[in-house]
Amino acid sequence: MADPKGFLNTDREVARTRPVEERVKDWNEVYVPGSLLPIISKQAGRCMDCGIPFCHNGCPLGNLIPEWNDYAWRGDWQAAIERLHATNNFPEFTGRLCPAPCESACVLGISQPAVTIKNVEVTIIDKAWEAGGVTPQPPERLSGKTVAVIGSGPAGLAAAQQLTRAGHTVAVYERADRIGGLLRYGIPEFKMEKRHINRRIEQMRAEGTKFRTGVEIGRDMPATALRKRYDAVVIAAGSTTARDLPVPGRELNGIHQAMEYLPLANKVQEGDYVAPPITAEGKHVVVIGGGDTGADCVGTAHRQGAASVTQLEIMPRPNDDRDPVSQPWPTFPLLYKVSSAHEEGGDRVYSVSTTHFEGDEDGNVQALHLVEVEFKDGKFAPKPGTEKRIPAQLVTLAMGFTGIDRTNGLVEQFGLELDARGNVARDGNYATNVDGVFVAGDAGRGQSLIVWAIAEGRSAARAVDGYLTGTSSLPAPVRPTDRALTV
Numbered sequence: 001m002a003d004p005k006g007f008l009n010t011d012r013e014v015a016r017t018r019p020v021e022e023r024v025k026d027w028n029e030v031y032v033p034g035s036l037l038p039i040i041s042k043q044a045g046r047c048m049d050c051g052i053p054f055c056h057n058g059c060p061l062g063n064l065i066p067e068w069n070d071y072a073w074r075g076d077w078q079a080a081i082e083r084l085h086a087t088n089n090f091p092e093f094t095g096r097l098c099p100a101p102c103e104s105a106c107v108l109g110i111s112q113p114a115v116t117i118k119n120v121e122v123t124i125i126d127k128a129w130e131a132g133g134v135t136p137q138p139p140e141r142l143s144g145k146t147v148a149v150i151g152s153g154p155a156g157l158a159a160a161q162q163l164t165r166a167g168h169t170v171a172v173y174e175r176a177d178r179i180g181g182l183l184r185y186g187i188p189e190f191k192m193e194k195r196h197i198n199r200r201i202e203q204m205r206a207e208g209t210k211f212r213t214g215v216e217i218g219r220d221m222p223a224t225a226l227r228k229r230y231d232a233v234v235i236a237a238g239s240t241t242a243r244d245l246p247v248p249g250r251e252l253n254g255i256h257q258a259m260e261y262l263p264l265a266n267k268v269q270e271g272d273y274v275a276p277p278i279t280a281e282g283k284h285v286v287v288i289g290g291g292d293t294g295a296d297c298v299g300t301a302h303r304q305g306a307a308s309v310t311q312l313e314i315m316p317r318p319n320d321d322r323d324p325v326s327q328p329w330p331t332f333p334l335l336y337k338v339s340s341a342h343e344e345g346g347d348r349v350y351s352v353s354t355t356h357f358e359g360d361e362d363g364n365v366q367a368l369h370l371v372e373v374e375f376k377d378g379k380f381a382p383k384p385g386t387e388k389r390i391p392a393q394l395v396t397l398a399m400g401f402t403g404i405d406r407t408n409g410l411v412e413q414f415g416l417e418l419d420a421r422g423n424v425a426r427d428g429n430y431a432t433n434v435d436g437v438f439v440a441g442d443a444g445r446g447q448s449l450i451v452w453a454i455a456e457g458r459s460a461a462r463a464v465d466g467y468l469t470g471t472s473s474l475p476a477p478v479r480p481t482d483r484a485l486t487v
Contacts, residue, residue, distance in 0.1 A: 003045030003073060010042045012113035020344050024302045027189040027269055029096075030340040040123045043116045044072035050107045054330045055117060058105025058485055060455035061087045061094075062477045065102060065117055072120050081128040084121065087477065089158045089454060090200060092129070093183065095122025096192045098451045099292075105330035105485060129199065136206035139167040145468040148173060148230040150217050150410070153181025154450050155441025156236030157204070158457025159464070162474055163234075164209045166465050171230075172209060175216035175408075178270070181238060183450075185263035188296050190303070190340070194269070218410035227414070232436045232464050235424060236457060237410065239401040239442035245288060249357025254365040258293050258398040265300045280306035284391040286368050287311040288354060289398030292339070297396045299341030309346035310390060314373060314380060317350040332486045353380060355387070357395070368392040401447045421446055426480055430460040431467070438464055444480065452478070 003010075016035040017023070023030050047069035055065045064083045071080035084091050095118050106114035128134050145168045149160045152174040164170045178184050180197045201211070217223055217237075227233055242257045244250070256278060264276040280301035287297045290313030301309045318336045327333035342348065351372055358367040372386035403422025404411065411418065417425040417433045423446050424432055424439040431438050440460035441453040455478045465472035 003042075006042065006045030006073070007048050007108050007112065007115075010046050012046070012116060013039050013043060014116055015119055017340055017343070023190065023340075024344050027303060029193055030190050036119055036123045040116075040120055041073050041075060044069040044120045046108065046115050047073075048108055052107075054105040054107055055102040055115075058330060058332070059102040060449075060452050060478050060482070060484075061458075062455075063087045063102065063121075065115075068124060069115065069117075069120055072124055077124060077127045077131070078133060080124045081133055084124050087475070089161050089458070090154065091121050091125040092196045092200075093154060093192065094451050094454065095119075095125060096196075097183075097187060098449060099332075101332045101449075101451070101484060104332045107330075110329050134199075134203065136203050137165055138207045139165055141167055142169065143167040143469060145169070145232070146171070146230045147232045147234065147464060147468075148226050149234045149236055150226075151181055151236035151238055151441070151443070152179040152211070153183060153236060153238050153441065153453060155238075155443075155453040155457040155460075156181065156234070157200070158454045159234045159236060159440055159461045160209050160457075161204055161207070162458055162461035163464060164204065164207050166461070166472070166474060168465070168468065170209050171212055173212045173215045173217055173221075173226075175214070175220075177214055179211050179213060185266050186259060186293070186296075188262065188265060188300050189269045190299055191296065194266070216408055218408035218413055223410050223413035227434070227437065232438065232468055234460055234464060235404075235410075235414075235416075235432070235437065235439040235443050236441045236453075236460075237404055237443045239403055239423065239445075239447045240405045241402045241422070242397065243399040243402050245354060245397055245399065247354055247356050249359060249365065252357050252359040252365040253363050254393055255357065255395040256397070258287075258289070258297050258396045261396045262293075262296055262300060265304070276304070278394070280304040280309075280394050282307055283393035285309045285394045285396070286390065286392040287396050287398055289313065289400070290315065290348070290350070291398065291400065293400075294396075294398035295339040295341045297398055298346050299339075299344060301394075302341065302344045302346070306394075308391070310392075311346060311348045312352050312354065312370065313348070313350050314353050315350065316375075317348075330485060332484055352388075353382065355382075357392070358389070365392055365395055368395065401442070403446070404443045428480060429466075430456075430463040430480055436467065438467075449484075452484070456480075 016032045049066045068080040068083040100118045103114040149156045149172045285301040285306045322333045352370045355369045360366045371382040373380040419425045440456040459476040462474040462476040
C-alpha cells in the first residue's frame, strides 16, 4: 500500500487555481500549472488500500485506484500510467471533467476528506505525456472487419480506439467540423484546453482509426448506406435534444440554448471567429439551469465581459455536507458545489421558476420574470407574492437534454426503436433492434457523465468485437442496465 500513516498525517490538498482577476482575462485552464507536482505524492499516500475499495464501485470504469495511488506515492510513474490506462482510455479527460464519484465512495471519506483521486489521476497522465510515455498501439494484425462509429464524443472515441486496437478497421463520423463532440464544443477551454483532445486524436490516427468530419449520418449520408458499407455500426451520437422552456416571450431575440452559445466561444479559441456571434459582453446575463452546463455558461459570460450574471435553479439549494440518512456513504451525494466559474462571481438563485420573458420594442429580451416555488403534491407550485423581475439581455437555457436528435433522420432511416425516455433501445449486449447496429453512451443511456460514456464505449466495443469475431478479450466495465451508485 501507500504510506500506512498517510491518511493520519497528511491533510487533503487540491490543485491551486489562478487568481480570479487573472484567469477571467484569458481562456487557459484555471489551475496553476505544475501546482500538483510538489504535493501529489503525499496526497496519493493518503490512500488506505482498503480491504474493500469502494472507489472501484463508485467509478464506472472500475479504475484500479489503490494500485496507481501506490505507484504515484512511490514515484513509479510508468507503472502508474500502465495501471491507469488498463481501465481508462482518456484519463486526461476524466481527470479534468469527471465529478469524481470515486471520491464520494472513498472509504476515507466516511470520517475525513476523501483522497484527491482526480488530482492523482490527472498528474499521472500529464506526466506520461510529458515523458513521451503515451504512444500509439496499433494492432498486430487486421481482422478484415469494418466498423463505423457515429459520434466522436467520449463514448465514440473510446469504442473506436478499443475496436481499432482489436484489429478492426474503424471510421468515426462526426457532423461537426472537428472531432471531439461535446468535449470539443460543449466544454469551455478554461475547463479543458483542446490540445488534450488533439493529441489523443493524433494517437488514434497513428493506430489506424479513420475520422470523417462534417458528415451527419441521416442528413449527409443515409443511415442505410452506412449500414451496407460496414460490418457493424456503433451509434454514439449523444443525447443532444435540449430541453426547452415554453413560456411567453421564448421567441424573443437573445434567448438561446446553451449549446447554441457555448460552441461559438470555443470556435473563437479555434480561430474560426474573431468575436463570437453571440456574446455576453456588456449584457445582463441569466443562465437557467444549475448544473455543470449552466456553470460553463457562467464562466464563459465572465470571460466575455458580462455586466452581470445570474444563474437560476428550480430545485432547492443543496446541502453543504452529506446527509447520512438521505444520501449515505458511499452513494454519490447531491451537494452544494462551487465550481471555478462560481468563484469568479455572479448570483445563484434557487427554488425559482421563470414565468415569462419581457422584450423591448425591437423584439429583444430585456427582462425575465420569475417566481419562487415549492415542491408539493408531486410538482412545483408557485408561492403567491414572490414574483420578481430581473434584467436579462442574454438568456441561456441549460436545463439538460431529453434524448437523441430526431431531426436528422438517423433514427427513422435505421428503423431504431426508442425507449420511454427517448433513448435508443438496446438489449443487454448494447445491440439495438437492427442487426449489427449497437448504441453506446448518452444516446442509449440518456444524459450522463463522461466517465459513464467512456465505460459504455469500452463495453460496447467488446460487444461489437464479439459480434464480428464470435468472441472477445476486450474489457466490459459496465452493463447497459448499470446505474450510478446513488439514492
